Amino acid sequence: MRASRLITILLLNALGVMLFLSWYLPPDHGFWFGIDKAIFYGFNNQMVDHHGFAVLVAITNFRGFDVVSLLAMGLLYLWFWRRETPQGRRRMLAIGITMLLSAVILNQLGHLLPVQHSSPTLFFENVHRVSELTGIPAKDASKDSFPGDHGMMLIIFTCFMWRYFGFRAFLAGLIITVVFALPRVMAGAHWFTDIAVGSLSVVLVGMSWCLLTPFSDKVVNWLNRSLPGKYKPHA
Known part of the structure; x- marks a missing residue:
């Protein structure tokens, strides 16, 4: 691994740690609490004033709406899938499995952080619940x-799209992330910092070691050789 790549990884790790500590260390989460509170009440009051917005x-x-976010990610993946050769599609399958495994592992590691944090709808009193x-x-x-x-799953998807399919895929993934992470914040199921600090800091640390080192490529290549079916790469 090149020295410049290692420096990038260490900088991303430092950014992730600093981002988390900027929220974790100050009493009552410092300036982040003011941002969180303003965003929560901004949306919470709008739901009372505009019933159509509350319905949206x-x-x-709604739990079933998560299928729509999966569909959006799937359609973006399908766009690249259709342009691949059979061998390329097999490798895309290996990339998808690696992405899923990375998301599951990183999500579990993220919950090892020493934080127990209720959503704003449970933290504040006399709030409006959209349900x-x-x-x-x-x-x-x-x-x-x-x-x-x-939010973490969406950000990880976006990182993988950038690593294996380029900057335009990253931009499309970023739009998907914002569109489908925002509703949780609007409803008060998550604080803004649950995603902008929590999810992002974990991804900055974890994904840098996964995607900027040979690790993800080795997993993808192993799966590509090991999965059953046709078009296996030659040894």
């Missing part, structure tokens, strides 16, 4: 919201 928030936080405003059984609360699982 409820629908996008009560609309009658739609939406996810609008969590007893342990840090780091944001959903």
Whole structure:
């Protein structure tokens, strides 16, 4: 591994650690709490003033709506899949499995952080729950919201798209991340910092070692050789 690559990894690790500590160390999370509170009440008040907005928030936080985010990621992946040779598609399958395994492992490691954080709908008193405003059984609360699982999965997907499919794929993944992570914040199921600090800091540390070293390529190549089916690469 080149020295410049190692320096990049260490810088990303330092950025991730500093981002987390900027939230974790100050009393009441320092300036981050003001940002979190303003964002939460901004959306929470809008749901009362505009019923249509509350319905939109409820629908996008309904459990079944998660399928739409998976569909969006799948369609982006399909766009590249259709342009590949059979051998390339086999490798894309290996990349997808590696991505999924990385997301599961990193998510579990993220929950080892010494943080127990309830969502703003459970932290503040006299707040409006979108499920009560609309009658739609939406996810609008969590007893342990840090780091944001959903946001972390989306960010990891975006990182893999950038690493293996280029900058335009990264931009498309970034749009998907914002569109499908935002509803959790609007509903108050997550603080803004659950994603912008929690999910992002874990990904900065974990994905840098996974994607900027030979590790992910070795896993992809091993899966490509080991998975059953046709078009296996030659030894």
